[in-house]
Amino acid sequence: MPNFEFKIKHQDDKCLARIGEIKTKHGKIETPVFLPVATNASVKSLTTRDMLELNAEILMANTYHLFLRPGLDVIESHGGLHKFMNWSLPLMTDSGGFQAFSLGIGAKHGVGKIAGEAKQIKKIKHAKVNDDGVIFYSQYDGKKVFLTPELSIQIQQILGSDIMLAFDECTSPLSNYNYNKKAMLRTHKWAERCLKARETDQGLYGIIQGGIFKDLREQSAKFICSLDFDGIAIGGSFGKNEMYTVLDWLSKIITRDKPVHLLGIGTIEDFFNSIERGIDSFDCVTPTRLARVGFAFIRPEDGGNVKNKFRIDIGRAEYKKDQRPISEVCNCYTCKNYTRSYLRHLYNVKELAFYRLMSIHNLNFFLQLMKEIRKSIKNSSFIEMKNEWLK
Ligand SMILES: [Zn+2]
Structure with a gap:
C-alpha cells in the first residue's frame, strides 16, 4: 500500500x-x-x-x-x-x-x-x-x-x-x-x-x-x-x-x-x-535560474504585471542608487536587509552572495504567492485575485 x-x-x-x-x-x-x-x-x-x-x-x-x-x-x-x-x-x-x-x-x-x-x-x-x-x-x-x-x-x-x-x-x-x-x-x-x-x-x-x-x-x-x-x-x-x-x-x-x-x-x-x-x-527552475541572471520577481504593489512578467532586471542603470528593497511588501530576508542598489552592485561584480540573496527573494515570492492563492481559494476569492494580478 x-x-x-x-x-x-x-x-x-x-x-x-x-x-x-x-x-x-x-x-x-x-x-x-x-x-x-x-x-x-x-x-x-x-x-x-x-x-x-x-x-x-x-x-x-x-x-x-x-x-x-x-x-x-x-x-x-x-x-x-x-x-x-x-x-x-x-x-x-x-x-x-x-x-x-x-x-x-x-x-x-x-x-x-x-x-x-x-x-x-x-x-x-x-x-x-x-x-x-x-x-x-x-x-x-x-x-x-x-x-x-x-x-x-x-x-x-x-x-x-x-x-x-x-x-x-x-x-x-x-x-x-x-x-x-x-x-x-x-x-x-x-x-x-x-x-x-x-x-x-x-x-x-x-x-x-x-x-x-x-x-x-x-x-x-x-x-x-x-x-x-x-x-x-x-x-x-x-x-x-x-x-x-x-x-x-x-x-x-x-x-x-x-x-x-x-x-x-x-x-x-x-x-x-x-x-x-x-x-x-x-x-x-524559474525562480532560481532567473535570479542568477539578475531578474527579481515583483508583485502588483511594486509595479509587477503581465507585461513586465512580474519582474525587474536588477542590472539596469535606474537601480544604481535605488535605496528601496526589491519589493516594499516582501517579507524575505533579502528585502528586509538589502537595497536594489546594493544587489545591483553585487550583480555587476559577480559576488557569490548575489545568487543566494536573489534566490531567497524569488523563491519567497513564489512560495508566498501560492500561500495567498490557497487563502483566496479558501475565501472563494480566487478568480478575483487572479483578475487583480493578471489585469
Ligand atoms: Zn524579498
Missing part, C-alpha cells in the same frame, strides 16, 4: 481551483503548491535550512542527474536522498524521461553545431528511444546507460522520494501527429511497467502525454486515469495558449479524486490559469 493520501478540503465554486492535502511519510503538503527544484540534491545557492525558513513544503529532485552523479551507491550509503541532502520533508523525483528527451533533441542540435568536430562528441551526445527504454551516454563520462521504466523506478526507490514519477517519453513541439501517437502509446506501456515495478510504499504519479492533439490527449488522460496511480502528472512542451487549451480538454477527463501535477511550468500567469483549470502542483 502506498504511503500516500490525497484529500480535497475545499472546492472553489466558480472554477476548478481547489485546496487539497497530500499526506506522505515525510509530512503533509497543502495544495496548490510550488516545488522548488533541487536538481543535484540542492536548490542552487541555498541550503535546506534556507528552504525551511522559506516554508518550502516539498522539493523536486532530479533522478537522471543524481543517478549519474554522485551515483546511487553514494546516496544508498546514506540511507536515501532525504538523509543525503539533509531534508526531512517530502520529496518528489522525476523519472529521468524528460532528460532523455532533451538530450535526444539536444543531440541533434549539438551535432549540427559541432559539425566537423570530433566524432566522439556526437557519440556521447546521442540518445536513442525504443519500446524498451532510452539508450544514452552520460554527459559526464560518456558511460552508456539504458534507462527503462523498471530501472527508473528502481533508482527512485533507492532515492526514497515520497512521490515518484512514471517513466515517459516527452515529445518535441515539432514532432508530428504520428510520432506523438507512437510516443504516447509507448508512454502508456511504460506506465503499466512502472506500476508493476514498484516494490515500496512510495507514491507514484502517471504521466499524460499526447502533444497538442486533442484525441491523443484525451486518450492518454483516460488511459492514465484508469490505472492505479496515486496522482496524475501532465507532461509535454507547448506554447502558452496551446497549454491552456490542452488543460481545458484534460480537465473534462481527469478524475478529480487524485492530485494533478503540471510538469516544468513556472510563470505567474501560468499558475493562475492552470490552478483555475484544476492543477494542484508545479515544479520549475
Whole structure:
C-alpha cells in the first residue's frame, strides 16, 4: 500500500481551483503548491535550512542527474536522498524521461553545431528511444546507460522520494501527429511497467502525454486515469495558449479524486490559469535560474504585471542608487536587509552572495504567492485575485 493520501478540503465554486492535502511519510503538503527544484540534491545557492525558513513544503529532485552523479551507491550509503541532502520533508523525483528527451533533441542540435568536430562528441551526445527504454551516454563520462521504466523506478526507490514519477517519453513541439501517437502509446506501456515495478510504499504519479492533439490527449488522460496511480502528472512542451487549451480538454477527463501535477511550468500567469483549470502542483527552475541572471520577481504593489512578467532586471542603470528593497511588501530576508542598489552592485561584480540573496527573494515570492492563492481559494476569492494580478 502506498504511503500516500490525497484529500480535497475545499472546492472553489466558480472554477476548478481547489485546496487539497497530500499526506506522505515525510509530512503533509497543502495544495496548490510550488516545488522548488533541487536538481543535484540542492536548490542552487541555498541550503535546506534556507528552504525551511522559506516554508518550502516539498522539493523536486532530479533522478537522471543524481543517478549519474554522485551515483546511487553514494546516496544508498546514506540511507536515501532525504538523509543525503539533509531534508526531512517530502520529496518528489522525476523519472529521468524528460532528460532523455532533451538530450535526444539536444543531440541533434549539438551535432549540427559541432559539425566537423570530433566524432566522439556526437557519440556521447546521442540518445536513442525504443519500446524498451532510452539508450544514452552520460554527459559526464560518456558511460552508456539504458534507462527503462523498471530501472527508473528502481533508482527512485533507492532515492526514497515520497512521490515518484512514471517513466515517459516527452515529445518535441515539432514532432508530428504520428510520432506523438507512437510516443504516447509507448508512454502508456511504460506506465503499466512502472506500476508493476514498484516494490515500496512510495507514491507514484502517471504521466499524460499526447502533444497538442486533442484525441491523443484525451486518450492518454483516460488511459492514465484508469490505472492505479496515486496522482496524475501532465507532461509535454507547448506554447502558452496551446497549454491552456490542452488543460481545458484534460480537465473534462481527469478524475478529480487524485492530485494533478503540471510538469516544468513556472510563470505567474501560468499558475493562475492552470490552478483555475484544476492543477494542484508545479515544479520549475524559474525562480532560481532567473535570479542568477539578475531578474527579481515583483508583485502588483511594486509595479509587477503581465507585461513586465512580474519582474525587474536588477542590472539596469535606474537601480544604481535605488535605496528601496526589491519589493516594499516582501517579507524575505533579502528585502528586509538589502537595497536594489546594493544587489545591483553585487550583480555587476559577480559576488557569490548575489545568487543566494536573489534566490531567497524569488523563491519567497513564489512560495508566498501560492500561500495567498490557497487563502483566496479558501475565501472563494480566487478568480478575483487572479483578475487583480493578471489585469
Ligand atoms: Zn524579498
